[in-house]
Amino acid sequence: MLFRRLLGIFILTLGFAASGLGPSPRAEEPVSNPPAIEAAADEKLPPALTEYKGRTIAQTMHYLGAPWLTRENREREEECATLLKNLGIKPGMTICDLGCGNGFYTVKLAELVGEKGKVLAVDIQPEMLQLLKEQAKEAKLTNITPILGSLVDPRLPAGKVDLILCVDVYHEFSHPVQMLAAIRAALAPGGRLALVEFRKEDPNVPIKELHKMSKEQIRKELEPNGYKLVEQFDKLPWQHVMFFEGIGEAEPTKPQLK
Ligand SMILES: C[S@@+](CC[C@H](N)C(=O)[O-])C[C@H]1O[C@@H](n2cnc3c(N)ncnc32)[C@H](O)[C@@H]1O
Numbered sequence: 001m002l003f004r005r006l007l008g009i010f011i012l013t014l015g016f017a018a019s020g021l022g023p024s025p026r027a028e029e030p031v032s033n034p035p036a037i038e039a040a041a042d043e044k045l046p047p048a049l050t051e052y053k054g055r056t057i058a059q060t061m062h063y064l065g066a067p068w069l070t071r072e073n074r075e076r077e078e079e080c081a082t083l084l085k086n087l088g089i090k091p092g093m094t095i096c097d098l099g100c101g102n103g104f105y106t107v108k109l110a111e112l113v114g115e116k117g118k119v120l121a122v123d124i125q126p127e128m129l130q131l132l133k134e135q136a137k138e139a140k141l142t143n144i145t146p147i148l149g150s151l152v153d154p155r156l157p158a159g160k161v162d163l164i165l166c167v168d169v170y171h172e173f174s175h176p177v178q179m180l181a182a183i184r185a186a187l188a189p190g191g192r193l194a195l196v197e198f199r200k201e202d203p204n205v206p207i208k209e210l211h212k213m214s215k216e217q218i219r220k221e222l223e224p225n226g227y228k229l230v231e232q233f234d235k236l237p238w239q240h241v242m243f244f245e246g247i248g249e250a251e252p253t254k255p256q257l258k
């Protein structure tokens with residue numbers, strides 16, 4: 001019993017360290033070239049940015065850090081149920097969990113949209129998608145479609161997605177301009193992008209600075225890329241929730257693949 005508890009604590013600690021998000025200095029930086037990113041190296045990609053509009057882009061959270069995403073105290077720390085209640089989800093919707101990781105939110109979204117709805121779960125790391133598939137199987141959910149995205153293209157159907165949710169993901173995009181264009185092209189008429197980011201304005205949010213964003217910075221990046229802020233939810237303990245819609249016609253994206 002004691003051994004199992006100690007083992008649990010060890011695994012969680014490992015996950016938190018590998019996640020790269022924690023407040024304390026880590027012995028090791030998150031791996032910047034996880035295998036999935038290398039696997040996509042045959043694509044003709046524009047160079048990855050290290051900065052965008054004055055912000056340093058964070059490294060991708062490695063899949064070895066995935067246990068941190070499903071840690072027991074996440075609900076208590078981030079009030080995930082409150083977030084889900086305030087996303088405007090209705091049964092039958094098509095939702096994309098973009099940067100789904102190991103599927104912490106995907107599974108809950110799939111339950112909320114029900115059998116007539118669907119969740120497109122996108123990540124660039126196949127290992128994350130594998131973990132998600134295991135969770136979906138365990139929860140007996142059949143309305144989840146895992147999609148291996150690329151650094152520039154989430155490979156979503158054009159004009160079909162009612163809500164694209166990015167929880168703690170946008171600040172990792174190495175190609176924010178291309179990703180924002182692809183997201184716009186995927187939104188259905190009236191569809192929304194919901195960005196959930198740790199509050200940079202708040203020094204009490206115990207997350208590494210590179211993994212936090214201010215509201216001002218989020219607007220500075222989204223608005224010139226054809227988005228307008230349409231709603232905000234400010235009652236989560238650690239995160240901003242900002243809803244955006246595309247302005248005007250979205251350009252059809254040309255995935256930059258060979
Ligand atoms: C910090 S994790 C958050 C996972 C999940 N949203 C959650 O809250 O549990 C960030 C995830 O975004 C993914 N990611 C980073 N850049 C991406 C991109 N361009 N397209 C899709 N996923 C991306 C990473 O692989 C990682 O799994």
